[in-house]
Amino acid sequence: MSRRNITIMTPCYNEEDNVLNVYNQVRAVMATLADKYEYEHVFIDNSSRDNTVAILKWIAREDPNVKIIVNSRNFGHIRSPIHALFASRGECVISIVADLQDPPPMIVDMLREWENGAYCVLGIKRTSEEASLMFWLRKQYYKLAERLSSIETIQNYTGFGLYDRKVIELVRSFDDPYPYFRGMIAEIGLPTVRLLYDQPVRKFGITKNNWYTLYDIGMLGIINHSKVPLRLASFAGFAGAFVSFLVAIGYFIAKILFWSTFTVGIAPMLIGVFFVMSIVLVCLGIMGEYVGAIYTQLQHRPYAVELTRVNFETGFGTPRQEPVTLNGITSGNPLTVTAVAP
Structure with a gap:
């Protein structure tokens, strides 16, 4: 029986403390599914100012399943992930953030639901270990957006999920230069499964979202779906x-x-x-x-301008069995990468 091709997509910006960890955790999950799936793990870097790109290139040398897109500058948290989404080649795409607040083990459950006919399998936050005030404010925003929206929105959903190729092409057909991806998924309305999870706290590094970026995506979610x-x-x-x-x-x-x-x-x-x-x-x-x-x-500007691509000439492959190590470290903080060539 032929194996199916899937893409894991991870946007990142200044995540030198996390990219090796998320890669190894995804690799370990995919190794348990090697009899069913070939995969590629696409990282899109939004012009990081730390050693994120150097670490990613080190990983890509060891594992051709890792593909890298490096943007020429920071194109923001809205446009850059969409650019990577459209660059993916799998029959489905699983979006997972670099800070490991999206649990990689859920990939197994998402693929199972996809095989059962779901076009979208969405991770829905049941609880969160982030500051209780912030989690409460997010929930109130979701409720407000639900009341104002002309369609049924998806509450406590950050974009973490699996999306069938048909969904990706429908998102592409929107031709929106500044897309609100979560709203697009709600707008499409294809059969969707929602999986609850408890969001862990970020262990390494600091969040790149500030009050402005949160306001930006919050306001975008309202004006895109409500008059x-x-x-x-x-x-x-x-x-x-x-x-x-x-x-x-x-x-x-x-x-x-x-x-x-x-x-x-x-x-x-x-x-x-x-x-x-x-x-x-x-x-x-x-x-x-x-x-x-x-x-x-x-x-109607492009989602992102690429500085370079790595490993896109290779296809999908079998997960590497052993973890990639960097200076003797497989994951976690700190990582010393002064010897890594850019």
Whole structure:
């Protein structure tokens, strides 16, 4: 019986403490499935400033199943993974992050569900060892996005999952230069299996996401699937005008009834002006997000520009049986890589 070809895809940026570890863990899982599958492990590096690329090239010399794409610069956390997704060649693609917060052993369960007919097998966070406040805020965002969206969204889903080749080609057909991948999967709506897991804490290195990147992807998830914010802005304008009219009528009646004693004063006027201006600024911000999305669509820039590729001339292969070691270390922190050639 012929073996099926699959792709493991891992985006990374400044992950020198993790890439060897994630490679060896994925390799160990695939070694248990060697009778059924050949595979390639595609790493796309977003122009790391540490030794990530050097370590990846060292691994690729030892294992031709490892393919590397090195971007010419940092193209961001939205565009770079999509570029690697479209560069993959497997019958299905499994996306797994470099920091090992996506458990590699779940690959076995995902492939089983795929063989049973699922087009997507998604990892859904049941719990997380990250800061409890951050996990709570994420859950509230998912609930808000669900209420605002015109489609059923997928809550507590980060992109970790398996995607059939048909799904990859459908995502490609969207032709979106700044894609919200999680929303695309919900939009496609093909048969999907959801697997619950408990997300471990990052052990090595620091997260590359900051408040801006989280805001960016959060806002992208809302504006890509909902017109509700625009409608709310219009509603706020009408509501503000109506309240202002009622207040004006009230002041007018009070002045007529208490002509000699009633004085308006400047404080209510200032409060009213600041209230109206705050509504105007919020509405402008909402409209600006939509205009910015349109502007990005019109630019239609490439997802990423490649500096180099490694091992893409080789095909799929059998998992290497023994782990790759670097300076006597198979995984974990620290790694001394001063002797590794770029």
